[in-house]
Amino acid sequence: MAMFAVLFAFSTEAMAxxxxxxxxxxxxxxxxxxxSQGLPGFSNAxxxxxxxxxxxxxxxxxxxxxxxxxxxxxxxxxxxxxxFTALTSGEIDILSRNxxxxxxxxADIGLTFVGVNFYDGQGFMVRKNSGITSVNxxxxxxxxxxxxxxxxxxxxxxFFNSRGISYEPVAFxxxxxxxxxxxxxxxxTYTTDKSGLAAxxxxxxxxxxxxxxxxxxxxxxxxxxxxxxxxxxxxxxxWSLNTMIEAEEYGITSSNADSMKTSDNPAIKRLVGAExxxxxxxxxxxxWSLRIIKQVGNYGESYKRNIADPGILPDRGPNQLWTxxxxxxxPPAR
Amino acid sequence: xxxxxxxxxxxxxxxLFVLGIFGFFTFNAQINMDNRGIDFGFGFxxxxxxxxxxxxxxxxxxxxxxxxxxxVGLLNTLLVSFISIIFCTILGVIFGVARLSSNYLxxxxxxxxxxxxxxxxxxxxxxxWYYAALRALPVPEKAGPWFGVTYMTIKGYYIPSxxxxxxxxxxxxxxxVIVSIIIISTYAKKLQENEGKQIPxxxxxxxxxxxxxxxxxxxxxxxxxxxxxxxxQLSKTSYVFEGGIGLPPELIALVxxxxxxxxxxxxxxxxxxxxxxxxxxxxxxxxxGLTPNQILKLVVMPQALRIIIPPTTNQYLNxxxxxxxxxxxxxxxxxxxxxxxxxxxxxxxxxxxxxxxLTYLSISLAIAAIxxxxxxxxxxKEK
Numbered sequence: 095m096a097m098f099a100v101l102f103a104f105s106t107e108a109m110a111x112x113x114x115x116x117x118x119x120x121x122x123x124x125x126x127x128x129x130s131q132g133l134p135g136f137s138n139a140x141x142x143x144x145x146x147x148x149x150x151x152x153x154x155x156x157x158x159x160x161x162x163x164x165x166x167x168x169x170x171x172x173x174x175x176x177x178f179t180a181l182t183s184g185e186i187d188i189l190s191r192n193x194x195x196x197x198x199x200x201a202d203i204g205l206t207f208v209g210v211n212f213y214d215g216q217g218f219m220v221r222k223n224s225g226i227t228s229v230n231x232x233x234x235x236x237x238x239x240x241x242x243x244x245x246x247x248x249x250x251x252x253f254f255n256s257r258g259i260s261y262e263p264v265a266f267x268x269x270x271x272x273x274x275x276x277x278x279x280x281x282x283t284y285t286t287d288k289s290g291l292a293a294x295x296x297x298x299x300x301x302x303x304x305x306x307x308x309x310x311x312x313x314x315x316x317x318x319x320x321x322x323x324x325x326x327x328x329x330x331x332x333w334s335l336n337t338m339i340e341a342e343e344y345g346i347t348s349s350n351a352d353s354m355k356t357s358d359n360p361a362i363k364r365l366v367g368a369e370x371x372x373x374x375x376x377x378x379x380x381x382w383s384l385r386i387i388k389q390v391g392n393y394g395e396s397y398k399r400n401i402a403d404p405g406i407l408p409d410r411g412p413n414q415l416w417t418x419x420x421x422x423x424x425p426p427a428r
Numbered sequence: 429x430x431x432x433x434x435x436x437x438x439x440x441x442x443x444l445f446v447l448g449i450f451g452f453f454t455f456n457a458q459i460n461m462d463n464r465g466i467d468f469g470f471g472f473x474x475x476x477x478x479x480x481x482x483x484x485x486x487x488x489x490x491x492x493x494x495x496x497x498x499x500v501g502l503l504n505t506l507l508v509s510f511i512s513i514i515f516c517t518i519l520g521v522i523f524g525v526a527r528l529s530s531n532y533l534x535x536x537x538x539x540x541x542x543x544x545x546x547x548x549x550x551x552x553x554x555x556x557w558y559y560a561a562l563r564a565l566p567v568p569e570k571a572g573p574w575f576g577v578t579y580m581t582i583k584g585y586y587i588p589s590x591x592x593x594x595x596x597x598x599x600x601x602x603x604x605v606i607v608s609i610i611i612i613s614t615y616a617k618k619l620q621e622n623e624g625k626q627i628p629x630x631x632x633x634x635x636x637x638x639x640x641x642x643x644x645x646x647x648x649x650x651x652x653x654x655x656x657x658x659x660x661q662l663s664k665t666s667y668v669f670e671g672g673i674g675l676p677p678e679l680i681a682l683v684x685x686x687x688x689x690x691x692x693x694x695x696x697x698x699x700x701x702x703x704x705x706x707x708x709x710x711x712x713x714x715x716x717g718l719t720p721n722q723i724l725k726l727v728v729m730p731q732a733l734r735i736i737i738p739p740t741t742n743q744y745l746n747x748x749x750x751x752x753x754x755x756x757x758x759x760x761x762x763x764x765x766x767x768x769x770x771x772x773x774x775x776x777x778x779x780x781x782x783x784x785x786l787t788y789l790s791i792s793l794a795i796a797a798i799x800x801x802x803x804x805x806x807x808x809k810e811k
Contacts, residue, residue, distance in 0.1 A: 204461075204775075224663040226664075235662060237583060243772030243773070265764070266756075278559065279567055
């Protein structure tokens, strides 16, 4: 036992040496996580400063895996404009902020996307009484409120251009200002990711007066991002997210995780740390995944708690497991 | 010799020290960027920007380059600064003079105005004019016309557009007017100095300004049509004006906030300038028979301006820099378009931020240069 402990300590140290980010995180005692400035369901702080949301849960999962406590996270709210600079300059170690995975971002600016925790697409919101029920009814001269510095701005141009519609883009730096201006009647439509529309709708004066149009004009796979150049850290974040999704697939929840240790299914046993030594591969102990499931829950639990129960997007749509008709499909943990 | 070294050595050390620090940070940034796989370069400026901008003085769409997007932002910054500087100067002079009025109500209203607008943070004022005023404005279909053909709505202020034919001939005629006015006034000055004769320069100039451009309409083939804004239905409940020029409410809110805020500081400069002229001078001027108007024009103002100009230059510079708060309310200025959207889409933070900083520096230096030139022109010429 003692020898194992020594061996383990040695291997942890060896791996930690490889990953500067892991070493720094363990030394600091908290995970530095960049989130949004307030997007219900994804990353939102309540009145007492507690952060909740599916994006927040990714960081909590990493904290549970690396530090043993899902609460040891320092959240930094970032605007769309600041987010990548904060990550590449080393102010944060994970960016989990409804960020779309695109080629240029992945390849160009020193970032690495580790996975997708929400499949989204850009949509439009309009006032119900306008009588518009489809984007096909948009006419020349329409004004559209949105955020700057996002893929939204580019998709919007592609969309209106391909249809030959002239439009007035009104782009704000902060989401709250976009909502305020649209709500005041400055714009005819408000466009961003559909999850964002659903979440921001809850902030409006009269949510019932607005509808989200059925069309989706783009692919927006949202997921956590890390700095380029630290492969071990990248793996830890990727597999923390994968663990949550795979746990749901095997029916492991925060409440039954301990009892699953005696399961007959080796895949389940591996996930709860009762078989194999998966954690050693990136310098963690063997209970890293068990802690994620126990402290944060599986993906389904996180979705239900943050997005479905508050009524933001009760229907999981594509964000359902592949076994249940969605497209959530992660590589096996083995 | 020894003395000379003693004098120069500390200066050389200081310069080397500053250069060393600068080099250290540049070197560090380079190493860090290399480590993180970020490359440095300005090649992105020629790439297609692929985003649109709401309001632009030059033709622009997403198929233009980032360099063009930079120009759009720069022109929008210059536009809002230029308009606001004019308004804040007019308001500032009015309220500065009003603060010295002998009328109790005027004097105190002006004082209240100054204290109120200069003591509220500018960003709050911008938000106030944008959100509060925006909500108070009517939607397009309910907006009644102002002056017959303009419409103030929540989506902007719509005015008729000018459709010119042979605009160049018209512009040449204006140029000709300016040149001839300069010639006439120099001639008039000479005439007065040499023979003591006065000719009515003002009325001649006024006549020229109206006559010459008007002539181009009759014989130069110049004509002007107006594009009147027309209401158009977008959907069951939303409308927009088409034709004419739409000034975005963001521009209007920004101009209002910037000029009201800065005018208070200009007013104080004006008051300081006028109060800086001794009472005795005015009394002396009156005693040699100058009229009150002449006293103001020939005695007080030339001296007061010398006190007013330098601090007012500061205010103009502040105003221009403050215009970068535009980003908060979606006015597409340099910061929003270039240091915002373009930075985000390219990820070239260091390049774009340095270009933006250099641009503001150049604008400020240009304003300072113009004001310094004017200041030199009006300062006492020792003979």
